[in-house]
Amino acid sequence: MNKLVMALSEAARIWNDSRSQPCRGEAVQTTLSAPNSFTEEALGYAIDQQMSEVAESALTKWIQGRVPKRVHRVGVINAGNVPFAGLQDLLAVLICGHSYVGVLSRKSPDLLPAFVQTVRNQGAEIDVSFTDRETIWTQIQAVIATGSDASIAQIRSLATTRGLDPRKCLLRGNRYGIAILDGRETDHDLDDLAMDVLLHEGMGCRNVALIFAPVGLEPDQCLEHLAQMRAVFPAHPSTSGRLKMQQAYLTAVNQPHAYGEGLEFLISKGPPEVQMPGHVRWVVYRDMSEVIHLIAEMRNKVQCMVARGGLCEKLPKSWNAQPLGTTQRPELAWMPDGRDTIDFLCDL
Amino acid sequence: MTIAEIEARFTSLNREDNAFSVIERALEAYQRTHCEVYRRFGEKYLPVAAFKHVEVVTFPASEAECVFQSSATGSGLRSRHFVRRLAVYEDSVCAGFEAVFGEGPYTIWAHLPGYSTESSLVQMLKILIRRYGDDRSQFFLTEGFPGDPDTGFPLVLFGAAFGLLDLAEEGPWRLPQDARIVETGGMKTHRREITRRELHACLAEGFGIQESQVWSEYGMCELLSQAYSRGGPVYTPPPWMRVQVVDPHDPKRVLPDGEPGLLTITDLANMHTVSSLLTEDLGVSSGDGFEVLGRFSGSALRGCNFLLEGR
Numbered sequence: 001m002n003k004l005v006m007a008l009s010e011a012a013r014i015w016n017d018s019r020s021q022p023c024r025g026e027a028v029q030t031t032l033s034a035p036n037s038f039t040e041e042a043l044g045y046a047i048d049q050q051m052s053e054v055a056e057s058a059l060t061k062w063i064q065g066r067v068p069k070r071v072h073r074v075g076v077i078n079a080g081n082v083p084f085a086g087l088q089d090l091l092a093v094l095i096c097g098h099s100y101v102g103v104l105s106r107k108s109p110d111l112l113p114a115f116v117q118t119v120r121n122q123g124a125e126i127d128v129s130f131t132d133r134e135t136i137w138t139q140i141q142a143v144i145a146t147g148s149d150a151s152i153a154q155i156r157s158l159a160t161t162r163g164l165d166p167r168k169c170l171l172r173g174n175r176y177g178i179a180i181l182d183g184r185e186t187d188h189d190l191d192d193l194a195m196d197v198l199l200h201e202g203m204g205c206r207n208v209a210l211i212f213a214p215v216g217l218e219p220d221q222c223l224e225h226l227a228q229m230r231a232v233f234p235a236h237p238s239t240s241g242r243l244k245m246q247q248a249y250l251t252a253v254n255q256p257h258a259y260g261e262g263l264e265f266l267i268s269k270g271p272p273e274v275q276m277p278g279h280v281r282w283v284v285y286r287d288m289s290e291v292i293h294l295i296a297e298m299r300n301k302v303q304c305m306v307a308r309g310g311l312c313e314k315l316p317k318s319w320n321a322q323p324l325g326t327t328q329r330p331e332l333a334w335m336p337d338g339r340d341t342i343d344f345l346c347d348l
Numbered sequence: 349m350t351i352a353e354i355e356a357r358f359t360s361l362n363r364e365d366n367a368f369s370v371i372e373r374a375l376e377a378y379q380r381t382h383c384e385v386y387r388r389f390g391e392k393y394l395p396v397a398a399f400k401h402v403e404v405v406t407f408p409a410s411e412a413e414c415v416f417q418s419s420a421t422g423s424g425l426r427s428r429h430f431v432r433r434l435a436v437y438e439d440s441v442c443a444g445f446e447a448v449f450g451e452g453p454y455t456i457w458a459h460l461p462g463y464s465t466e467s468s469l470v471q472m473l474k475i476l477i478r479r480y481g482d483d484r485s486q487f488f489l490t491e492g493f494p495g496d497p498d499t500g501f502p503l504v505l506f507g508a509a510f511g512l513l514d515l516a517e518e519g520p521w522r523l524p525q526d527a528r529i530v531e532t533g534g535m536k537t538h539r540r541e542i543t544r545r546e547l548h549a550c551l552a553e554g555f556g557i558q559e560s561q562v563w564s565e566y567g568m569c570e571l572l573s574q575a576y577s578r579g580g581p582v583y584t585p586p587p588w589m590r591v592q593v594v595d596p597h598d599p600k601r602v603l604p605d606g607e608p609g610l611l612t613i614t615d616l617a618n619m620h621t622v623s624s625l626l627t628e629d630l631g632v633s634s635g636d637g638f639e640v641l642g643r644f645s646g647s648a649l650r651g652c653n654f655l656l657e658g659r
Contacts, residue, residue: 150642252389274646
């Protein structure tokens, strides 16, 4: 175990040491040419952030001495909507001592294999292989997958057909993030909010899709910070195309909205309905009881909630609200859908 | 071509007829002129969500003969489809039904628990029962069947997916082997989402018929036409309805057969509202038809979705 943890943290250190490391550089180049909406700036940021989490102390703290009942071949069907979306599952399977059989997204086919190779280069003997979505079912004894309700229904059906015990399937639905404002946000808070909304073009299950704002608070200041964020993280060329029809629609139905130069982002006022990536909905509330009521209705679809530090303390503890700017910087031990992946893997 | 001429001939189009494109263009020009929402929109395929937020009409809404309403969504909003002439809807419903089922007569049972009388599906079944049903045809909400299914005419049991599942579980039933079940969607209500294949297998087993006798209907409040599948996953639209699959990230890009994306529908029967709509359904083209893979929302596009990775 110690040898594996050291190899993982050393591989992460190598990747984090310099963006020009050959193992990382080649994977980045091929990833940018894959059919995704990654930009060089956002991809670099994501790799730096994820690798900084893979430290010996963090890995040891995460596993907390837990050991699996027995070793399994665990299949992981990886998402590819944000860079390194499947890294946490890969690490979890490995530090639990299981074998890993991954299906890669065609949107991001190179990052995980390249990182695995770097881990192997550190002398770690890890049982990792990659396969396709058809043949994986003959090779695995447990599965982890994330997707929309419809795609999860399909995965559940396939798992049942293949005789996989439902207790050996960790299936996660698609989710989104929520930001709650009270009008006392600083410029720094709003910079962080802009990252929560726009990084990775609004993709990812933690991305902020709805901003709850008190009556009287207008989004003007927020717009400035969204535009400033775009100066550092330029939009992918596909974003403006995706938002063009949305903007035309908002105009057609007379829904109040604003957008960045070149349609690099879109913000609209209205009911709490999740819009396309890059389009954030500004939801006005009268008082906190209304927010509590609205969030209660959508709670099972919300992956995370963020607010400024002082406000987090006033929100219901069960929401586990985190500071603004943390949605795309999850800790290694974060629990998608509130379920601990290590617990799942140890109970197999 | 005038709207009156289109009303008179749209159901007599055939699939090879290039009149579809002629009518489509004529309607687009007409709807851009007379529908303020569509004029402001400027793009071709109007998102169906528009029916929730505004009056999508080419005529004064007060002159509508009927207003179809969908069930409420999470935000409490309901789509409203202002139907200028019910005769157009009836023509579309009947021509679509006859092309698939023939002229009947049938015993038509409709099991739609929880559906309001403003639902387009309820209206459609009222028309079908009146035009093609025998005197035992009816709506029913009871536990169990409303009578002996062996009526002397072939039975067609229409129902929302989960209502039919509940009914099947009250069985086992044994319907006549020439009976057909037509599920009308609604894959997700009070239970977990299941695949269409699982649904059809459960219904076939629960009602004691071959799986090939479980058919599907695809329709929605915002459309005046329907597509049917005959015992498989592929829906065939009528000749006056064209379905294309587009890239959710770039709705102007039409995707080839087999590549999953958002369904767009041009329904010539929607002549008095807007004919070309962008749905919230994920699907794939398949020859002259299409498959529906599931609902597609903004959150589905944000999160990861294997169904969009291709098959």
